[in-house]
Amino acid sequence: MTNKENFLKLVSEDKTDTLERNRDRIRNRKQLRESRAIAMKVLFKLDDLGWSKKDLADKMNVSPQQITKIVKGKENMKLETQIKLQEILNIPILATFEEDSRKTIISELITIVESFKIAIFPTRNASTMQSIHSKKVKTEYYYDSMVSSGNSEYLLI
């Protein structure tokens, strides 16, 4: 028998799906990249918080196995799961994170402005103050995304 024949005799008759899996990975590359990015954010945030995967599973009310899948970075997560991760870990995953963060910043700014108004100009009327502080806020915290989203007008009133 030749070397080739001896070798082929050793090869299992089991079929592999390696090529198919490879094609799937290439086809799903964009999704896998997103899943990977989320997995990294989750893992680094867990480190920061000193949480285990089980802690996160408990807070999300899912199984630890589900978290294990997420941190492997291959899971095609439902939006619902992404929202939970974003809210519980306070990490940017969805578009709403940016908007929510912006709203939080503006809300904090308004609180600061209100405190400032009361502390420094207790006798001035509200409409004058609003005008003064709106200008100040607009100067200091003006940024493109606010303007482009149209939120600046709304937020500064």
Add this chain to the structure above:
Amino acid sequence: MKIVDIFAKQLFAFYYDNEDNNEFDRLIELWTDVEYLKSFAEINKINHIEDFINDISYYVEQIQDLLYDIESSDKKTLEYYFRPLHDQEMGQRVLSLQKGKVGRNNSLRIYAIKIYDNCFIITGGAIKMSQKMQDHPDTKNELIKLDRAKSFLKENGVMDIDSFYELIEEIDDK
């Protein structure tokens, strides 16, 4: 252990006992596992873990593209994609999936033995962390796997092609 055919009786892989996948699939699964990569980076005291994970992920995509290229190209043979490792690095003749599309800086290694012309069997692989394979536990383990694979083949009457070449040279010398 068993041997499975990945591609047209040309590219094969070992499927070791107690593993869920053949060696090619096992490595791809491992190298795309973010938790594993982070842990690997920490154990190996890599400073920029995020960059490391992104780099490895990019390299894995190169290997995936390479396999796709191999299966879809009818012009290039497997020989084009494999190159022998330096003897001084290995101390023996083993072949590594390193040619073709995979960039020179790619730190992922897939090791294979050449059985006959245009026929390779994948024995394993590793993230290369040291110049010499013996200097890192993972690549050192790959050397052990290579030896074990060679012995397995030999016990079953299969010699790797380099041994045959040596035999031919001996005959020629006479």
